[in-house]
Amino acid sequence: MTADLTVTAVHLTPILVADPPLLNTQGVHQPYTPRLIVEVETADGTRGVGETYGDTKYLELARPFADRLVGRRVSDLNGLFALADEVAVDSSRVSGQVDVGGLRGVQTADKLRLSVLSGFEVACLDALGKALGLPVHTLLGGKVRDAVEYSAYLFYKWGGHPEGVAAEKDDWGAALDPAGVVEQARAFTERYGFTSFKLKGGVFPPEEEIAAVKALAAAFPGHPLRLDPNGAWSVETSLKVAGELGDVLEYLEDPALGTPAMAEVAARTRVPLATNMCVTTFAEIPEAFAKGAVQVVLSDHHYWGGLHNTRQLAAVCRTFGVGVSMHSNTHLGISLAAMTHVAATVPNLHHACDSHYPWQSEDVLTERLTFDGGRVTVSDAPGLGVELDRDRLAFLHRRWLDDDGTLRDRDDAAAMRVADPAWVTPSVPRW
Structure with missing residues (x-):
């Protein structure tokens, strides 16, 4: 019987993960960093997992993206880009910003959408591979x-x-x-x-x-x-x-x-x-x-x-x-x-x-x-070849739920100001 690859549900689980005090030109890593775990579930019960940034601005796009994915097939990977274009981006979230988490230059609405899309694409590929018995x-x-x-x-x-x-x-x-x-x-x-x-x-x-x-x-x-x-x-x-x-x-x-x-x-x-x-x-x-x-x-x-x-x-x-x-x-x-x-x-x-x-x-x-x-x-198991530990996922999600919002957006400069209240993100070039 052919597997039904229609997406029936999408589960989004934001988490906070421990991070050491690693230094960079912006400041220092916070004690916990946000990530987003994406799960897509198909009509035949197959689940695929993906992962991407978990900051608030990504979650705000991931939720409407997830709604639009339901009813589509996990094999419709090219269609994900059209779905992403349908999701509006709050311009105040990206205008002229440097993406501190990735230290990768000025961020745009399109870059933000692609970062969200990536987690869904990986989840779809994982589900597709599992359904077909093929590695990604x-x-x-x-x-x-x-x-x-x-x-x-x-x-x-x-x-x-x-x-x-x-x-x-x-x-x-x-x-x-x-x-x-x-x-x-x-x-x-x-x-x-x-x-x-x-x-x-x-x-x-x-x-x-x-x-x-x-x-x-x-x-x-x-x-x-x-x-x-x-x-x-x-x-x-x-x-x-x-x-x-x-x-x-x-x-x-x-x-x-x-x-x-x-x-x-x-x-x-x-x-x-x-x-x-x-x-x-x-x-x-x-x-x-x-x-x-x-x-x-x-x-x-x-x-x-x-x-x-x-x-x-x-x-x-x-x-x-x-x-x-x-x-x-x-x-x-x-x-x-x-x-x-x-x-x-x-x-x-x-x-x-x-x-x-x-x-x-x-x-x-x-x-x-x-x-x-x-x-x-390189794993030859179906999909990505990994399995979620749901107890650990729940634990890390609970940490995110219990946070007062301080750590839900990565901010290396804010973390540095805990140690040095006078810290200001250096202008570029710094030297």
Whole structure:
């Protein structure tokens, strides 16, 4: 009997997940970060899961989107874009904003819709795969690798959240200088087997971050290294850092803010530049590629609009000889599974992908995904190959319900002001 793939219900569960005090140029991560778990249910009882950002502005779009999805088939993936266009966006939510959660530049209504759509697309693919008995990578055309390589995502980090702030404890310790960064990298290697390293920069003066990368190069000779200050530097500072680290960096990620500045840096250095800030939509590709502003685009299915759009992005990059890898924000196992499935299908994925997952002590899955030698094995089970732990989901949702609204929108600057009331989000360029 043919399965009935009509969507009969959509379940949206916002949650708050523990997050360590990781530093970036905007401030510091809050003790809990919002995520949204999307479940679609079909007429034959099949359920598919997806995950995306859980801030209020995303929830406001997800709810009407969910209503419109009922009655459609989970296989109607192209139709999701038409549904998204039907959902109105409050312009006050996005006008001129920098998306703090992703540190990915100015946000627009279209970007916001795509970020919501991505969670639904993954849920539909998971349900479709389960109904057909096929893994998601097969639905995307088939895998070209059996395991996907990830990079250790290093952060400057406090030893704990400020005293008096309710938070979960972590065992990573502080990392506020080159020695601390190297020790953190060793821990990542011992626990997960990572062989490449990315440091989130833009936190301390460039000289200190140059020293940290040089310390990593000395501790891990020959291993790929990356540095990402999230556009915190001027063109001249970017060139200075590139000159100092040109012999050890795999690439320099978003040293300066915006395509014109990136193009100027790229024209004056041989160090490849990567981005997840100036190229975040297809409309931003022509200018960046024509100007030679970036040599590697960091895809992210959460804001490109899902797994199919991620594959299209990779194909465009391949056409223009631009490298491709994968950006990561704070995420759980559902997203890591989705990232791994789509990454397994991209032929021109020549750089290890980013992943925040090792930083997350909490998850909504019955079994955490694991890294072996810095790689995640691609599941051949139907759908994403993951299963929700409904007790954990309920627990994390209860935390969201009990919150007074303070943590339902990620705000790294607000979290920093708890420790430093005088903190103001730095203007760009910061150095």
